[in-house]
Each structure stands twice: as C-alpha cells, then as structure tokens.
Amino acid sequence: MSTIDVNNLLSQMRQMSAQVRAPQAVAKIAPTAAQPDFSSVLKESVSAVGRNQMEAGRMAASFERGDPGADLGRTMIAVQKADLSLRTMVEVRNKLVDAYKEIMNMPV
Numbered sequence: 830m831s832t833i834d835v836n837n838l839l840s841q842m843r844q845m846s847a848q849v850r851a852p853q854a855v856a857k858i859a860p861t862a863a864q865p866d867f868s869s870v871l872k873e874s875v876s877a878v879g880r881n882q883m884e885a886g887r888m889a890a891s892f893e894r895g896d897p898g899a900d901l902g903r904t905m906i907a908v909q910k911a912d913l914s915l916r917t918m919v920e921v922r923n924k925l926v927d928a929y930k931e932i933m934n935m936p937v
Contacts (some may be wrong), residue, residue, distance in 0.1 A: 874921075878914045885911035 848870075885907040892899040 875918065878911075878918045881907075881911040881914045 885904075888899070888904045888907045892901060892904045
C-alpha cells in the first residue's frame with residue numbers, strides 16, 4: 830500500500846467522523862442552518878457502497894485481463910474496501926431492522 834492510499838483512506842475516515850459529529854456542533858453554533866436528513870444520508874451511503882463495489886469489480890476485471898497499469902496492490906485494497914463497506918452497510922441495516930422491531934413491540 831502506498832503512502833497516498835493510506836493518506837487517502839485516513840482522509841476519508843476523518844471526513845466520515847466529521848460528518849457524524851457535525852450535526853451536533855452545527856446545531857449549537859447555527860440552529861437555522863440546513864442539515865441533511867437521515868434518508869438523504871442513508872441514500873448517499875448506499876450509493877457509495879455501490880460505487881465501491883463497481884470500482885472494485887472494474888479493477889479486478891482489469892487485473893484479470895492483464896491490462897497494463899493494473900496493480901495487484903491497489904486492486905486488493907479496492908476489493909477489501911468494497912467488502913468492508915458492504916459488511917458495514919449490512920450491519921447498519923440489521924440495526925435499523927432491530928430498532929424497527931423494538932419500536933413496533935412497544936406498548937402504546
């Protein structure tokens with residue numbers, strides 16, 4: 830893994846953590862600022878997982894064909910990144926379903 834890939838990955842992780850913390854900080858500073866709703870954040874997350882899957886598939890196919898410039902290291906990182914994002918999305922889905930079931934079982 831090259832230094833650029835590590836820095837890029839760390840940058841993405843910092844952006845994700847900033848997005849998680851941002852709504853609380855923004856609410857205290859500027860309560861009138863428009864904040865993204867849950868459905869748009871979820872939709873963007875699902876799209877990002879799909880993009881990761883497509884990119885990993887494209888890179889794997891390119892490597893399998895033996896295209897010049899296809900790098901095994903970058904391909905494996907893309908595949909692992911796609912796998913991790915998919916597993917994370919599945920866990921988020923499971924937690925949402927569990928929360929929905931718990932809410933539906935609450936006495937009124």
